[in-house]
Amino acid sequence: MSQSLAYDALVTHHRRIHDLEHLQAVATWDRLTHMPPGGAPARAAAQAALTMLVKQLQAEPVLARHFEAAEQEPLLGDAALNFARMRQARRIEAAIPQALAERRELAVGAAMAAWAQARQDNAWAPFAAAWAPLVVVVRESAARLGDALGLQPMDALLERWEPGLRMARVTPLFAEVQRWLPQLTEQALAAQVRAPLPIEPIGPFPAAAQRRLCEQVMAMLGFDFNAGRLDTTIHPFTGGVPEDVRLATRFDEADFLPALIGTMHETGHARYQQNLPRDWLGQPLAGPHSAALHEGQALIFERQLAPEPAFVQALAPMLRQAFGPQAAFEPDNLMRLLRRIRPGRVRVAADELTYPLHVILRVELEHALVKSEIEVDDVPAWWDERLRRLLSVDPLGPFSQGPLQDPHWVQGMFGYFPAYLLGAMVAAQCFASLRRDLPDLDTRVAAGDCKPVGDWLALRIWQQGARHDLDEMMQQATGESLSDNALRKQLEQRHARSD
Amino acid sequence: MSQSLAYDALVTHHRRIHDLEHLQAVATWDRLTHMPPGGAPARAAAQAALTMLVKQLQAEPVLARHFEAAEQEPLLGDAALNFARMRQARRIEAAIPQALAERRELAVGAAMAAWAQARQDNAWAPFAAAWAPLVVVVRESAARLGDALGLQPMDALLERWEPGLRMARVTPLFAEVQRWLPQLTEQALAAQVRAPLPIEPIGPFPAAAQRRLCEQVMAMLGFDFNAGRLDTTIHPFTGGVPEDVRLATRFDEADFLPALIGTMHETGHARYQQNLPRDWLGQPLAGPHSAALHEGQALIFERQLAPEPAFVQALAPMLRQAFGPQAAFEPDNLMRLLRRIRPGRVRVAADELTYPLHVILRVELEHALVKSEIEVDDVPAWWDERLRRLLSVDPLGPFSQGPLQDPHWVQGMFGYFPAYLLGAMVAAQCFASLRRDLPDLDTRVAAGDCKPVGDWLALRIWQQGARHDLDEMMQQATGESLSDNALRKQLEQRHARSD
Known part of the structure; x- marks a missing residue:
């Protein structure tokens, strides 16, 4: 029995x-x-x-x-671990009383509607009025969750996305990035000025051809079309269930790169989903456990693999086949296009050098909001000052390209933003380790064989499911705790050399 | 209060x-x-x-x-009626004990698997072995349901699809059709031999162009694309919910007629769904109540409207636009194609004259099975004998075009088949009545305006939901109880004249 x-x-x-x-x-x-x-x-x-x-x-x-x-x-073993995950999830859920959960739903609904309207009208005040009640709910939830888990409020919010991670670790890690990144960005921009301008691809690029290309690239990256599919949508996403993963992207007929690179990103998320431990399906143990790890898998394909010489070598003939021959499809030129630095106001359009600073800005801002150091009315001025200081970017522009550009806070997703920069570190650290383990990686990728990348990740990360917290997982996969080292090295190697 | x-x-x-x-x-x-x-x-x-x-x-x-x-x-009023519908549904549900419902699920699963295999292998015995337990379940359910509702077993099965209708009414009604249809079919075949052969359309007809055409025709028939869509599938169907109706069809690039006519059929189902009483959504009163009425709505578009001179007049330019000009797209020729008689073994491929006999065969067979007059092993011989006698068709051919051609009985759907012939009567009777009410119908339809058809049906049938049983609904909509008169007249008018 x-x-x-x-x-x-x-x-x-x-x-x-x-x-x-x-x-x-x-x-x-x-x-x-x-x-x-x-x-x-x-x-x-x-x-x-x-x-x-x-x-x-x-x-x-x-x-x-x-x-x-x-x-x-x-x-014993996995069952004990699975039970621990069940218990923690229940503890988090139990900390939020039903009435507060309902207030949250209502506040999110009102904030989302106000957000859509404010983006159209370029108006802050009406949005702030609708958003303020949600911020109150978030602060109250953070306090209750913190009490239940014995954590600071911001750490309690973080715990939902990044179990085990605390702001006491995030803050110095991000400060370190802030220490070396601005100078590296300056060097990269200077080097970019001296280098030849990349040749722009000439469109139009028919959506049907882009779609076929994206599916080809997904197949090359190991996506299982027997258990998933690609569709079109307004805002790209990965959804579905591990047994049937649904990717969606959007096609701009004037520029094929956003859909292609976006699809590579989503394919990273998707392969993780498709390869979570199947024996434990439906149990917390089979879930993705850390948002940073999830973003990391997406960024391995998007930011580590895509701009590599070996990968563009494999990509170039696929582009010619999809859209006809163009000078812009030469591997060297593709690499220049993929590595181009263009500081700007919009996070999702940012290059790999300026992207971390966008994330740091948001993490500082949400931390300040949760601690009540600032209020919703202070956000625009605060935002503009940081954008100038952190990114040296002129903040002037519509709110839809400023503090209203991301939907996270409007949906109550406080504590998620660190995952984007931690994910960039995860990606760089995994890719460096994988590269060391696989000496023939470039040869195989250049020939269109990306299987070794997926095999390495499947064994060390995907099939681990929720067995370990972020640091433990990185320790096991790469031999080191998570740090900014690999990311710094990779960015230096790509951008600090004068061409 | x-x-x-x-x-x-x-x-x-x-x-x-x-x-x-x-x-x-x-x-x-x-x-x-x-x-x-x-x-x-x-x-x-x-x-x-x-x-x-x-x-x-x-x-x-x-x-x-x-x-x-x-x-x-x-x-009072609709509330009282809605409650009566709730109660009857519950009575039907309560008559089947949980254990029997579970046996049914298992039996259906086994029968469906055996059916798919037997169609491939062209083998009866293994299918019969898997199907027999389901027939036992159906007989037992019919007996229990009959006891609960005070009905004969077959009438009890009928009650689930066709409330208020009894075999005592179906049998003479169908016998009447059997009385006049064979002779009419003979006349029609003779007339067809004397008439010029229709010109066959020349393919291929690209799926994308067929899809656009189908969507155009759906729009002309009043389908609301804001609350529904068309997709592709293997077996055409109408699904979704009244607020978002999903049609699906299949495209054969060698012949555009099956998808086009099939889509017109599904559009009839869909418009009914889209126009059920919205104020009562989710309540039994808002549901389609009678399977014959549902099939009738589909057949009004497919069999009444499509082969009319006015409609082919409107269709012809759409075909030329979709596929380029062809002699086959002349209205007279289109009409000949749509009215062509081709007796055969397969119900879903049957023309409007032979179709009723396919249905009659199935109704007789399911009645005999439910009453235990025959057993599953007797079906093939019984089938062949009736096919020869009723349809004068040589029964020789694979089981997949014989007793295994329909999935209904394999899914346990006994009692549904009468709806197909009753639906043909509904369609003819409604269309005749509608034509009398709308003297300018042909002029408007020929100009591509099919709105009057939908408006007439919406008021009299669709928006009535489940308020009335079939006969009462037909009485209210057309001034007469359901009969075969309109169907006979329509078929005679179309097929009995010598060309």
Whole structure:
């Protein structure tokens, strides 16, 4: 007879929630790719109904009894770890009372509507008025979560995305990047001025041809089309479930690079999803555990692999095949296009050198907001001052390219931003390690064989699921804790040399 | 204070079920149109999890108490009718014990798998072995349902698709069709031999052009693309929810007619769905109530409107625009193509004259099976004998074009087949009535304006939802109970004249 009846019941419960969330994932993917506009209200009602039902299932008293009883059961190895993850997730959920969760939903709804309007009207004040209640909810949630977990409020928010990571580690790590990055950026810009201008590709690039190219590149990167697909959407995303991963991108017929590079990014997320430990599917242990690790997988393909000489070598003939021959498709030129530095106001359009500073700006700002050091009305002035100081960029421009450019805070996603820069470090550190382990990497990639990259990552990261926190995972995969070293070296190597 | 608290709770319950079934509809549509094959097991698990959950919600004791209490509440008009529909659905559900429902699920799964295999292998015996347990379940369900509703077993099965209709009405109605149809078919075939052969359209017809054409025709028929869309699939269907109706068809590049005419059929189903009473959404009153009425709406577009001179007049320029000019696209020729008689073995490929006999064959067969007059092993011989006698068609051919051609019985859908011939009667009777009411119909349709057809149907049928049973609905819409008169007249008018 089993000695873990209560734990087994919890496993069944999690599997059931996983199954129900599969339907949410399909509905969300459809909403963002295929749904006609008139279907929106019914879809919102349907998804809300399932969300409510799942909340009810989570609140069933029998579940609390299973948790209590499972504490007494003898669990070993992965089962023990899985139970620990279940317990922590429940602790986080329990820290937020139902009334606060509902206030949050309402506040997010109001803030999202105000955000869309304010971006059109280029107006701060009405947005701030709608956003302020959400910031209050976030502060209150952070305090409650902090009390429950014995953490500072900001650390408690971080815990939801990056288990085990604290601001006491993030702050000096990011300060270190801020120490070396501005000078490196200056050098890179100077070198760029001295180098020949890259030849611009000449469009139009038909969407259908771009789509075929993207699918070809996804296949080259090991995406499993038997368990996933590519679609078009307004805002690129990776969705679906590990058994059926849905990527979506948008095609600009004037420029094929955003869709191509964006698809490589999403393919990184997707391959991680497709290769999470299948035996534990539906259990916390099979989940992606760290946002930084997830972003890292995307950035390995987008920022590490894509601008490498070997990769552009493989890409060049695919571009010629897709769009006809062009001088711009020469590997050297492609590399120059992919490595071009263009400081600007918009994070998602930033190059790899200025991108970290965008993230640092946001992390400082959200930390200040959570600690009540600033209020929502202070954000624009604060933002402009930092943009000038950190990025040497003129902040003048519409709010939609300023503090209203990202949706994260409007959705209440405080504590997520560090993942973007930590992810860049993850990517650089993994790629450096992988490169050391695979001496013939360039030869194989240049011939269009990217399999070694996926194989290395699958073994060391993807199939580990949620077994380890970020630092432990990086220690096991690369032999070192996470640091900015590999990122700095890689950026220096790419950008600090005079051409 | 409301006097219908218990009824109000039931309304809320039905709304919730409607919302959850919205997610099933999206998942099913996706499964049939976009899902990669590897996603199938996870999708099946997810949809089964929601089905189970809905079953649990239906079984909650509080619901039984609401039903009891609502009996005592003063309900008027539509509310009273809605409650009656709720009660009848519950009575039908309650008649089938959980264990029998589960046996049915298992039997359907086994039969479906055996069916797919047997179609490949052209083998009857292994299919019969897998199907026999399902037939046992169906007989048992019919008996239990009959006991609960005070009906003969076959009538009880019919009640689920066609409330209020009994075999005592179906049998003489179909016998009447059998009385006049064979002779009419003979006349039509003779006339066809004397008439010039229609000119065959010359392909290929690119799928993209066919799709654009189908969307154009859907728009002309009044399909609301703000609340629905067209996709491609293997087996055409209409799915989704009234707020977001999903049509799917398949394109054969050698012949554009199947997709075009099939899309017109599905558009009839879709417009009905899109125009069901919106104020009652999610309630039984807002549902389509009769399978014959649903098929009828599809057949009004496919079989009544499409082969009309006025419609082919409007269609001809659209075909030239889609595929370039061809002699075959002349209206007279199109009409000959659409009215061509070709007796054959396959129901879905049948013309409007031989189609009813295919349905009659199936209704006789399912009736005999339910009454245990024949057993599954008798089916092939029985089938061949009737095919020869009813349709004068040589039955020789693979089982996939014989008794294994339809999936209905393999899915346990006994009692549905009458809807196809009753639907043909509905379509003819409605169209004749509509034509009398709208003297300028042909002029408007020939000019591409099909709005009057939809307006007439919306008012009299679609927006009635489940208010009336089939005969009452036809009485109200056309002034007469359902009969074969209009169908006979229409077929005679189209086919009995010598050209």
